[in-house]
Amino acid sequence: MNRVGEVRRKQQRGIRTRMALLEAAGRVFSRMEYDKAKLKDISDDAGISLGSLYFHFGNKDDVAAAVLDAQQERMTEVLSSVVETEGSSLGRLLDLLDGVAELISADALVQAGIRLVGSLPDELKDRGYGFYEEWQRVAETLIREGLEDGSVTSTAPAPELAEVVHETFIGAQVLSGMMDGWQTLPARIERARPRLEALLAPEA
Amino acid sequence: MNRVGEVRRKQQRGIRTRMALLEAAGRVFSRMEYDKAKLKDISDDAGISLGSLYFHFGNKDDVAAAVLDAQQERMTEVLSSVVETEGSSLGRLLDLLDGVAELISADALVQAGIRLVGSLPDELKDRGYGFYEEWQRVAETLIREGLEDGSVTSTAPAPELAEVVHETFIGAQVLSGMMDGWQTLPARIERARPRLEALLAPEA
């Protein structure tokens, strides 16, 4: 156990350092573009040496990739937890938007991931874009379920409904990110909720 | 040839050079971020010397500002021409989206302006953002007029309707820009049109 405990302790230390660097990267990348952000900014923000940053991530692209991965993980987590909730499909879809909006406005690392997608070196582009496509598929699935459970009543094709919902959500993200650093994103989504309800479940 | 003619000819030449550089800047900035784009890329793309680029624009920020100005000018042009059209306010609003989508998908300089807004040095941010706010005001105005002329029947508050329309449009821009360099933006807007009509003028 001496040996084993030692190893574990060392790993712990490394993991903690890596995490601290990752969070710092999140803060830095959420404030500025990929190219504007200097790795020195990140290591300074973390209070850890630049060399250590390289030890843990290898190069700048890999730092960005790690941020992207962490973002997607956190968003997927919200997605899973909300989707498995009780309630109508429409309700869950809208709750999902709320949940993600909340996450984005509160988590610099997630904000960083969002910014990063727009200014990524080519090799990382797919990694970022793929997530957007998946996200729209989730919306479409919930809408289809909503058509079955009666919570969605629009007669429009599900893919097109999903597309518009997705566009609206992305637009809200971009505009709130631009205007106030995502602080008002939840409020925006709150305001949009009745509009989306009207779209998916018109009173008729 | 007299002095005056010569001067005029030189000016003509200068203007043409400036234009060529501006278009090249559009092409380059539409393909990559502000920081990724090198002034050498632009002068190479234009086939004009780097020194000349500096002669005409002074520095990198000014190149971006010029691109932004040109973009806004071209978008404003579409805006004016569509708004002054005959027809219902709702129709004009939706035609406006069509028109702008068309412009974006066809004009690299306009695409460049859109990209630039997301990755601008701080001093230029307001210049880019202001346009977005104005754009939403136009939507709101048209919606208000639609309420008067009966083409808009939704009972929701005009500002909130304008906000959602704006978000959807921006979202469509971002997604099409991301996925295929804005090629499919007009098709996206076409698909979204019935959804936006349902939102603004529910059958009921």
Next chain:
Amino acid sequence: MNRVGEVRRKQQRGIRTRMALLEAAGRVFSRMEYDKAKLKDISDDAGISLGSLYFHFGNKDDVAAAVLDAQQERMTEVLSSVVETEGSSLGRLLDLLDGVAELISADALVQAGIRLVGSLPDELKDRGYGFYEEWQRVAETLIREGLEDGSVTSTAPAPELAEVVHETFIGAQVLSGMMDGWQTLPARIERARPRLEALLAPEA
């Protein structure tokens, strides 16, 4: 002619700068290994900015490649001038060794090329090695001619004779380079001359 003269003058300046950098690279690379040599050393030696070095050569490998090219050019020049000389083939072969030895001991850039061959990034290896193979072919050709004109009387196969001559010459280069920076290479070759004569034209 104004325009043209101007262009020519500019080019001249660039060419002169490039040459100065190349010679400096020769001096530096002749004194130390590729990896030990810093580009700053070269630009300092030339009294020209590091940025300018990059402007002219792009990167470190390309500097080395340029040195290599220049070395091969200079050696080829000697080769041509000696080979076209009057006299027996054997005489010309041995004069060639003399001539190259002289060149090596006098020209830092050529020394640099020799050193570089031993410590080259993989992409450049072939470029350096090829020259050695060609060099041996020349020796073989001269030996064959010597068999015809009677100046070479050894009954051994020409390729094997050429190989040994080549090995001896290379060995002399390496040892003199190691011991005294090629200063005594001509003397070494002078001493070896009767041995090589004995080898190629034994008295019988």
Next chain:
Amino acid sequence: MNRVGEVRRKQQRGIRTRMALLEAAGRVFSRMEYDKAKLKDISDDAGISLGSLYFHFGNKDDVAAAVLDAQQERMTEVLSSVVETEGSSLGRLLDLLDGVAELISADALVQAGIRLVGSLPDELKDRGYGFYEEWQRVAETLIREGLEDGSVTSTAPAPELAEVVHETFIGAQVLSGMMDGWQTLPARIERARPRLEALLAPEA
């Protein structure tokens, strides 16, 4: 288990680790220059931690020095065993070349030593060079003995004969090292043997 046995076991383990690192250093240094080779490459190649490498060798120069020592030891071993052989001095000299060629082509650590000599930090240069001088003295001694026992019949001065033999051998090493990682060195020496015999013992 008692204290002493434990200590001995630890020592054994340490020696084995040191050896593994040394062999790994041989493999790495035989593939690349001193400066190109990273200590991490060596510890990775050995599958042993970098910290351990430092524990056993102190610093990079010391690793190189240890490789050099091991090379010289192995070469000296061959030298001794061949020189003490029965037979003519000329035969022993040529057998010596064969033996060393064989060793070089088979032993990465020896190859490493050879490469290292060409790219060594200044402090280690003498250590590497000295061996070359000694090597030539051995050749000269054998040639002198050959003059006495009649196996060497050339009338040229012994030092000059030794010099040429040495040059040829070094040249063969360099060329085979360059072309194919010393795989064909024994064959080269085999081919050169009759030439060297002709040189040292001309038929007359």
Next chain:
DNA sequence: AATGAATGAGTTTTCATTCAT
């Protein structure tokens, strides 16, 4: 106006070496 060479102030990256465990 136009050109392209030149510069310097960063930035990314590398790696020998040290250190805590």
Next chain:
DNA sequence: CATGAATGAAAACTCATTCAT
């Protein structure tokens, strides 16, 4: 003895900007 994380100093490379012509 052994490990692997951490560090700092150095080097390669980039590029906006200036300058001489």
